[in-house]
Amino acid sequence: MRKYYIIFSFIIFVAFVLYLSVFRYGLSSNATDWGSFGSYFSGLIMPILTAMNIIVFVKMTKEISLIDDKRSKNAIISQEEITLMQFRQKEIDAFERYIYNAMYPTPSAIHSKKALAMPIGMASLYLKTFLESKLNLFSLNKDSGTVSAIQELYEKIVKYHVKFIGSEEINTNDWAGILELHERIIGDLQNIALRKNH
Numbered sequence: 001m002r003k004y005y006i007i008f009s010f011i012i013f014v015a016f017v018l019y020l021s022v023f024r025y026g027l028s029s030n031a032t033d034w035g036s037f038g039s040y041f042s043g044l045i046m047p048i049l050t051a052m053n054i055i056v057f058v059k060m061t062k063e064i065s066l067i068d069d070k071r072s073k074n075a076i077i078s079q080e081e082i083t084l085m086q087f088r089q090k091e092i093d094a095f096e097r098y099i100y101n102a103m104y105p106t107p108s109a110i111h112s113k114k115a116l117a118m119p120i121g122m123a124s125l126y127l128k129t130f131l132e133s134k135l136n137l138f139s140l141n142k143d144s145g146t147v148s149a150i151q152e153l154y155e156k157i158v159k160y161h162v163k164f165i166g167s168e169e170i171n172t173n174d175w176a177g178i179l180e181l182h183e184r185i186i187g188d189l190q191n192i193a194l195r196k197n198h
Contacts (some may be wrong), residue, residue, distance in 0.1 A: 012041075022130060022160060087191055089193055092190060093128070094126070096186060098123040099123055099153075099179075099182045101119040101122070102119045102157065102160075116164065119162065120157065124157045124158050125154060125159050127154040128154060131147070131151060131154060138189060138192045139192065140192070148190070149181055153178065153181045156178050156181065159174070
């Protein structure tokens with residue numbers, strides 16, 4: 001903006017010098033000369049001011065457009081992050097639900113070994129599906145510690161299931177190990193869900 005004011009001032013100065021050098025070498029006391037001088041300047045200044053207004057208007061329109069574009073992009077990015085966080089949270093809830101159902105049977109299922117084995121089998125199936133198709137949702141690399149922990153949890157649940165439906169005895173270490181690993185994984189997944197995805 002400042003350069004336009006400098007250019008405008010320079011043009012006014014040049015016009016004033018030209019007018020004085022061509023028409024008069026001093027200030028006039030004649031009203032007609034001042035009227036001619038005013039017409040000269042208004043005829044010269046009005047197109048310049050109009051051109052400057054157009055330039056300023058175009059620049060402001062471009063700036064406003066850039067600001068609106070940036071605001072729209074930021075809104076889209078924010079919406080994507082919120083949606084991703086919601087999908088991740090739903091998956092974490094499902095993860096917790098399957099393991100919880102496997103490890104804490106309902107009172108009605110306690111009387112039937114088959115009813116007790118079903119949620120354990122569902123948990124192992126869920127974990128296998130998670131490892132095969134849901135790692136990308138959390139941007140997990142197959143070599144990460146969280147993926148190794150999920151793989152270990154899957155193996156422990158499978159062993160637990162085999163022991164449960166077979167004749168092997170289940171000890172408290174099996175149960176406690178699964179729950180401890182489960183808590184660690186849920187903590188990792190929660191941290192990923194809350195982290196911005198850049």
